[in-house]
Amino acid sequence: MKHTHYQKILILPDAGPENPFQYQMINFLRSNGFDVSIGTKRKLGSIYYAVNQFNPEIIYFDWVHSYVIGKTFLWSFIKSLFFVFDILYLRFLRKIPIVHTLHNIQNHGGFWIPWEHFIYGFFLRRCSKIRVYSEAVKKEVIIKFRILSSAVYIIQDIPFHYYYQNNSTRKESRIHLNIAEKGFVFLFFGKVKIYKGLENLIRSFLSIAGPDDHLLIAGACAEEKYIAELKNISNNSNQIIWHIRFIPKEDVQCFFNAANVVVLPFTKIDHSGSLDLALSFSKPVITLKTEAIFDLLSHQKNLLFEKGDDLKMAMALAKEINEEEIGKNNFKIADSANYRDLTELFKKYAS
DSSP, X not given: OEXXXXXXXXXXXXXXXXXXXXXXXXXXXXXTTOEEEEOXXXXXXXXXXXXXXXXXXXXXXXXXXXXXXXXXXXXXXXXXXXXHHHHHIXXXXXXXXXXXXXXXXXXXXXXXXXXXXXXXXXXXXXXXXXXXSOHHHHHHHHHHHTOOGGGEEEOOOOOGGGTSOOOOOHHHXXXXXTOOSSSOEEEEESOOOGGGOHHHHXXXXXXXOOTTOEEEEESOOSOHHHHHHHHHHTTTOXXXXXXXXXXXXXXXXXXXXXXXXXXXXXXXXXOOHHHHHHHHTTOOEEEEOOHHXXXXXXXXXXXXXXXXXGHHHHHHHGGGSOHHHHXXXXXXXXXXXXXXXXXXXXEEEEO
């Protein structure tokens, strides 16, 4: 049997130019000779419209929860029906193979989980290949959704240090952000959302912070009411510095290089772009201990917490670690060349 590749790829859904994960992947595929198109966002029918517009040989899906989950169950039901019909159209009428990156097993908001599980399982069982980020998630997906092991591939993202600049010093970065050079800086970086556990982060920080310590919270938030609640929890402490906005590409390095450690206080996690980003900036990371995360970061296990109450202990221990040594190990993890196997997702066999 001889390996060949599907050349015309349709990417869905469009994450926009501000999403470095999808941007880097598309550039990587194009640099390897693939013809890549990106579907336009529409409320309903975007899959059918994009397929008939671009006539691809294969379709790659990133996040599909947006095709299934709406603000009400009725809207979720309607969206799901369109999604199911689209998938049936692709597989049985157009006979187009589907590949998918599974970022998270369920939506972060926890909406309509049994319904989502049912529809997501239907979708996954009709994918030719599924990409995940860890052996632990692969095992869970195979069992939970009755997927063949041979269809699931473990492939990492293209490291973010190929995308973001990293040439500012800690001193320069802190001057840029108006933070004193001395003291310990914890960084939360990413979209500010309820499921990410920032309430616990703020309370934990206030309980362990020294007089020169700071908590830097950086990322956009669509809910002003939620930000007001967080600031109320913080008692307007001047040791907590807020940058509630989209952080431009050129400024990202300042936030990471100003920090001693990154804190991602998630209540649930399968995969996190913010974690990958922290590793690319050679940062120790405090985050939730799952099987997949422990396998990845066992060398800094004291920074992984199992319960919300353990977060403040991990934050206190962070002041005693060898930042440089852990950071170097984390960068090595991020710098894996495994991402080159992305082309495996688009292979076909010809006699």
